[in-house]
Amino acid sequence: MHPAPSVILFTTLSGAGFGFLACLSLGLLPATGWAAFFAWGLAYGLAVAGLLASTFHLGNPQRALRAFTQWRTSWLSREGWASVTTLAFVAPGAAEAVFGWPTGDWTRVTGLLAAAMAIVTILCTAMIYAQLRTVPRWHHWTVPLSFLSFAAAGGLILAAPGAYAALACLILGAVLMLQFDRGDRQFALAGSTLAAATGLGPSVRPFAPANTSPNYIMREMIFQVGRKHALKLRGLALILGALLPAALMLTLPSGPVASALAFASYLAGAFAQRWLFFAEARHVVSHYYGQV
Amino acid sequence: MTALPPPSKKKLGLVIDLDTCVGCQACVTACKGWNDQGYGAPLSDMDAYGSSPCGTFLNRVHSFEVQPEGAEAQIIHFPRSCLHCDNAPCVTVCPTGASYKRAEDGIVLVNESACIGCGLCAWACPYGARELDGEAGVMKKCTLCVDRIYNENLPEIDRQPACVRTCPTGARHFGDLGDPESPVSRLVAERGGYDLMPDLGTAPVNKYLPPRPKDRDRGAPALAPLSDLKATGLAGWLDRLLEKI
Numbered sequence: 380m381h382p383a384p385s386v387i388l389f390t391t392l393s394g395a396g397f398g399f400l401a402c403l404s405l406g407l408l409p410a411t412g413w414a415a416f417f418a419w420g421l422a423y424g425l426a427v428a429g430l431l432a433s434t435f436h437l438g439n440p441q442r443a444l445r446a447f448t449q450w451r452t453s454w455l456s457r458e459g460w461a462s463v464t465t466l467a468f469v470a471p472g473a474a475e476a477v478f479g480w481p482t483g484d485w486t487r488v489t490g491l492l493a494a495a496m497a498i499v500t501i502l503c504t505a506m507i508y509a510q511l512r513t514v515p516r517w518h519h520w521t522v523p524l525s526f527l528s529f530a531a532a533g534g535l536i537l538a539a540p541g542a543y544a545a546l547a548c549l550i551l552g553a554v555l556m557l558q559f560d561r562g563d564r565q566f567a568l569a570g571s572t573l574a575a576a577t578g579l580g581p582s583v584r585p586f587a588p589a590n591t592s593p594n595y596i597m598r599e600m601i602f603q604v605g606r607k608h609a610l611k612l613r614g615l616a617l618i619l620g621a622l623l624p625a626a627l628m629l630t631l632p633s634g635p636v637a638s639a640l641a642f643a644s645y646l647a648g649a650f651a652q653r654w655l656f657f658a659e660a661r662h663v664v665s666h667y668y669g670q671v
Numbered sequence: 672m673t674a675l676p677p678p679s680k681k682k683l684g685l686v687i688d689l690d691t692c693v694g695c696q697a698c699v700t701a702c703k704g705w706n707d708q709g710y711g712a713p714l715s716d717m718d719a720y721g722s723s724p725c726g727t728f729l730n731r732v733h734s735f736e737v738q739p740e741g742a743e744a745q746i747i748h749f750p751r752s753c754l755h756c757d758n759a760p761c762v763t764v765c766p767t768g769a770s771y772k773r774a775e776d777g778i779v780l781v782n783e784s785a786c787i788g789c790g791l792c793a794w795a796c797p798y799g800a801r802e803l804d805g806e807a808g809v810m811k812k813c814t815l816c817v818d819r820i821y822n823e824n825l826p827e828i829d830r831q832p833a834c835v836r837t838c839p840t841g842a843r844h845f846g847d848l849g850d851p852e853s854p855v856s857r858l859v860a861e862r863g864g865y866d867l868m869p870d871l872g873t874a875p876v877n878k879y880l881p882p883r884p885k886d887r888d889r890g891a892p893a894l895a896p897l898s899d900l901k902a903t904g905l906a907g908w909l910d911r912l913l914e915k916i
């Protein structure tokens with residue numbers, strides 16, 4: 380699959396943003412005043428920037444609101460609702476922390492709801508990919524698990540630098556290894572072959588393409604450059620996304636500096652992983668184009 | 672609404688005969704020609720005269736080679752367009768409701784004025800049957816020529832899909848695959864018509880007819896009898912003369 384920068388930005392930033400929002404809403408970073416303003420602002424910013432980035436690849440973004448209509452069947456539509464609901468539930472807690480508005484006990488309730496909806500949002504994002512039987516590598520439970528682990532690690536690095544954040548990073552590392560391993564087997568397990576795609580028996584092989592220059596399908600769904608460097612990128616994702624942040628969380632004194640350094644490393648690792656998530660994924664349509 | 676309707680009784684679709692298709696691309700051209708001027712945004716060509724042209728097509732013809740055991744290798748031309756799946760994954764993933772399957776005849780269509788061009792439906796289709804138009808930014812796909820098959824302004828003979836109407840070898844057949852007595856259903860039953868990627872559970876309406884088995888390899892090159900020809904008359908005299916020299 381083509382690794383579109385807008386989608387990579389969207390999934391990584393909004394994942395970390397919603398993770399951070401969940402942690403803040405659960406009261407993991409007790410801050411007030413300006414500190415609270417920056418923390419909640421950053422969380423909102425990440426989440427919203429990610430959502431905005433996702434509209435960049437639309438052919439007709441002016442109609443984006445229509446994407447809220449089909450929540451009964453479409454994970455993409457559900458994701459829209461879940462993210463808006465999360466942002467709404469987050470607001471009372473943010474207002475209380477930043478402006479000191481005495482909102483009483485019910486901000487605890489909205490905080491819990493906000494955290495729950497943030498998790499739902501991340502799951503919806505993951506399901507947009509995991510639902511697709513046409514991309515066997517994605518059609519697996521490790522995909523939602525890895526999206527959740529990324530959000531948890533990112534959120535905890537920012538909200539609660541220390542041992543728990545380190546643990547979340549290490550869990551993320553383990554999940555990534557599992558995801559790489561399972562993902563590698565999925566295409567063969569799905570029984571996806573040119574013979575099944577054409578019904579022409581086991582001896583079939585591509586002879587002449589349907590078109591002489593790449594079309595939309597080939598540009599969007601057949602991408603082979605990434606596989607060459609897959610191993611290196613996996614290493615980068617593991618080291619930068621999980622191991623280095625974990626080490627920083629354990630060694631540096633807990634505080635904004637530790638968070639900033641670890642988060643920068645985490646984001647670089649997340650970009651590498653997410654780029655690979657697309658670049659390595661093979662769509663079954665590749666068979667027709669002889670480019671599996 | 673992107674929920675799938677209950678299975679319709681009428682299932683309009685195509686039956687494609689891989690035995691008779693000669694790969695002439697006439698259906699590709701006829702499809703582009705017809706769908707360029709009526710239903711929805713025209714099928715654009717980007718950089719048409721440049722170094723990397725890229726156009727939108729609703730139907731494409733690939734060519735594959737098969738090597739049957741003990742017989743000559745064969746080239747199979749393979750037209751590929753939307754199969755109007757009964758269990759269409761492209762419909763249920765659509766966030767806007769632009770993608771839908773008609774309850775009355777099972778045709779899968781895109782309401783272009785609702786489509787945001789997110790491309791998710793093209794990802795969900797196993798068969799590469801949907802292409803996002805580079806100019807209009809909306810999803811294009813085979814309409815089963817819905818603006819021809821019910822069009823009473825056309826002479827009756829033309830009320831079938833452009834690709835079917837144009838095919839010079841009659842390799843494309845159009846009809847109701849929900850009716851077991853229809854000519855297309857009988858053709859599928861007789862010839863062992865099959866589904867593409869049946870394991871994915873899309874339940875395509877369109878069927879493909881397998882190539883018929885060709886003559887067996889007789890052990891000698893197919894053109895061998897021609898080399899035995901006896902020349903007669905002047906050519907025969909020359910032949911004999913030259914052989915003696």
Ligand code: SF4
Pocket residue numbers: 752753754755756759760761762779795796797798799800801812873
């Ligand atoms: S062939 Fe593809 S586009 Fe057509 S109905 Fe099936 S899944 Fe949808």
Ligand code: SF4
Pocket residue numbers: 764765766767768769770781785786787788789790791792793809810
């Ligand atoms: S590209 Fe259009 S038709 Fe396809 S899923 Fe997106 S909104 Fe629906």
Ligand code: SF4
Pocket residue numbers: 701702703705706729730752753812813814815816832833834835
């Ligand atoms: S039925 Fe019409 S739209 Fe579909 S492939 Fe044939 S000509 Fe194209």
